[in-house]
Amino acid sequence: MSEVSDSSSPEQSREQKTSFFVTTMEKLADWARCSSIWISPFATSCCGVEMKQADLYSELEHLGAVFKKHHSKADVLVIAGAINGKTAPVLRSVYEQMPEPKWVIAMGACAINGGVYNQSYSVVEGCDKVVPVDVYVEGCPPKPEAFIQGIIKLKEKIKRIERQ
Amino acid sequence: MIDKGNINELAELVPITSLRNLVSDFKVTKGELFLNVKADSLVKTITFLKDDVNFQFEQLIDICGVDYLNREPRFDVVYHLLSISLNQRICVVVQVADKTPIPSAVSVYETAEWYEREVWDMYGISFFGNPDMCKILTESSFNDYPLRKDYPLNGSVKWSYDEKEQRLTAKSVDGII
Numbered sequence A: 001m002s003e004v005s006d007s008s009s010p011e012q013s014r015e016q017k018t019s020f021f022v023t024t025m026e027k028l029a030d031w032a033r034c035s036s037i038w039i040s041p042f043a044t045s046c047c048g049v050e051m052k053q054a055d056l057y058s059e060l061e062h063l064g065a066v067f068k069k070h071h072s073k074a075d076v077l078v079i080a081g082a083i084n085g086k087t088a089p090v091l092r093s094v095y096e097q098m099p100e101p102k103w104v105i106a107m108g109a110c111a112i113n114g115g116v117y118n119q120s121y122s123v124v125e126g127c128d129k130v131v132p133v134d135v136y137v138e139g140c141p142p143k144p145e146a147f148i149q150g151i152i153k154l155k156e157k158i159k160r161i162e163r164q
Numbered sequence B: 001m002i003d004k005g006n007i008n009e010l011a012e013l014v015p016i017t018s019l020r021n022l023v024s025d026f027k028v029t030k031g032e033l034f035l036n037v038k039a040d041s042l043v044k045t046i047t048f049l050k051d052d053v054n055f056q057f058e059q060l061i062d063i064c065g066v067d068y069l070n071r072e073p074r075f076d077v078v079y080h081l082l083s084i085s086l087n088q089r090i091c092v093v094v095q096v097a098d099k100t101p102i103p104s105a106v107s108v109y110e111t112a113e114w115y116e117r118e119v120w121d122m123y124g125i126s127f128f129g130n131p132d133m134c135k136i137l138t139e140s141s142f143n144d145y146p147l148r149k150d151y152p153l154n155g156s157v158k159w160s161y162d163e164k165e166q167r168l169t170a171k172s173v174d175g176i177i
C-alpha cells in the first residue's frame, strides 16, 4: 500500500495487480515439493565427501535443496557409498521412518550396484535391493555437479508424477 | 640398556632373559624380530615384554589371524607390539588349530578386546578371557568366517528386501572359491 504511485488511486492499482490461475491441489503440492527438497544424507563411504562438497555450492540452495540433520524431517534420502549386510537393515528402517512422500537418490557406483565391491561377500549388490531408488547418479565418485544434476532430474520426476 | 632401534641386540637378549623358557623359537627376518610361543605361555610372554626394562613394549598395535589352509595346526595369530621408549617393533606368533580357543590378551593390553573380536569374526579363532567375545564387523545372522581361505570370494549370502514378507532376507548363493 505504501508503494502506490500518486497518479492512481489505491483501488485501481490493486485491481491491475490482481491475477489468478487455476490448478489442482496435487499439482500445487508437487510444485511445492519439488521446490523445497529436504535431503537426508546416508553417507557410508567416500561418496559422502563429494555429496557434502555439493552442499558448499550455492546451486543446491537455488534449487531449494537443503541438507537436514535428521531423516524424519526429510523428503529425499541420498545413499552415498556401499551398503553391506550390516547396514542394510539400518538403511531399510531409516527409509521406513521417513514421512511420505519420499524419494531416494543412489549416488556412486557402490550404491548403484556395489561398484568395485560388487563381488564381495559383504556388500549388497546395489541399494535398490533394499529400498526403491528414483534417481541414480553414476561415477566413482560422481562430481558434485553430477549430484546437482541428479537433484534437477529428481525435480523433473516429482513434477511429472502421474496420479491415478 | 640397548641401543635404540637395533633389532639384533634385542634378539640377543631373548636367550639370556626369562624369555628363553617361554619362547619356543625366534628369528630376525626383514628387520623384524619374530617370537614363536605356545598358546599357554602367551600371556606370560607379552606381560614380560611389556614390563621388562629391556623391552618396554607399551603398545599393542594389532592382532591378526593368518590361515595356512593345508598346514597343521592351521592358523597363526600374530601380535604386533610397539615400544615407544625404545623405538622397536616385535611380532609374537602363536600357532593354533581349528576350533581351539587361546587365552585372551585383554588382561595385559585392554585394546586387545576389539582386535580379538575381529579375529574371531574373520577366522573363527576364539579367545577365552575376553569379556565380550561376539561379532564386531559382520551381521549377527552371518555364520561364516570370510577371511578363511576356503570361504568363497563372492560370499555365501546376498541381501534383498522381500516385498511379500516385508523384511530383509539373506538368500544363499553358490560361492566361487
Ligand code: SF4
Pocket: A045, A046, A047, A048, A080, A081, A082, A107, A108, A109, A110, A111, A115, A116, A139, A140, A141, A142
Ligand atoms: S562409488 Fe567410488 S567414491 Fe563412491 S563410495 Fe564407492 S568407491 Fe567410494
